[in-house]
Amino acid sequence: MGASAALDYDAELMLRVKDGDEASFGLLLDKYRAPVSHFLYRMVQDQAVSEELAQEVFLRVYKSRETYEPAAKFTTWLFRIATHLALNWLRDEKNERAQERLDQSTEDGPTREVPDRAPSVEQEMVAEVKVAEVRRAVAALPDKQRAAVLMQKYEEMEYSQIAKVLSCSESAVKSLLFRAYETLRVRLAHMA
């Protein structure tokens, strides 16, 4: 997801969608279905909710096709929609029930099939405990810090792009990230 020329290829695809080329929408969906869904999953940590939000993201992209103008990189626009929806959901769901659900899913964890050449049960359990710890640490971050970390770590976005997604300055993004990583270092550094 690096820097690109004035008009990135995705924005060109989106302009084709605007011109009625539905196949281009399919190409964008193929490319960003997983990144958007995974970003939302890590934001809200609920599989069903994250997929629902991801559906909403692509639905909004499709619905906005006629008014789309490539004022920003396509992924900036896409993740701005995704982040906006996630932050709204988190704001609305910040109540006891959401916390209960998070705790429960963290404790239970997703059920997974053990592959043929699976690591030992102990290794698997240790890995799951570690991942649960990572999830809890990320979930404990303030929403915007979490969004910034996820975009930097998993989407490999630069400070400037994260700033545009979050509608803030680059220095504000750096500040968010430093505070977030300071918290995460305390909680996760021992896992290396």
Added chain:
Amino acid sequence: MNCPIKTQKNKEWLLEYSAGRLDNERAARVARHLAMCPECARFVEAQRGVWQALSQWEPEPVSADFDRRLYSRIESQPATWLDRLFRPLQPLWHAAIPVAAACLLIVASVVLHTPQAPQVTVEKIEAEQVERTLDDMQMLRELALTPKPEGSTSKSM
């Protein structure tokens, strides 16, 4: 280089260095500094631990029926008047649009002959358009998408 922690300058270099994302020239400068600054060295070591921990977190795969559900939702969206008039044959999942376009033509022909009754239909379509546009505008406002002069930073765009 001066100590990023003590001077609070270029501190982000330490983050990028820990993630292996710093360019060669800067990475070499950071490496030289780390060799003589235990505080920064500890920072980098801890940050690498965070980075590795985060790497272990794999999300669940997206549901196999994600696209089917999405296209079903798209299909259930009311088509815009532009779709109905000019794009009836393009989208595969919009198989119903030609029918809608035909209906629109019929409605239009009725408008020409009996101006009173279909007035309601036309007004309804216009109202839907306005509502939808307001919806879009609301979203654009929320996303602060008002076009900004971003040409000067086109590289990062």
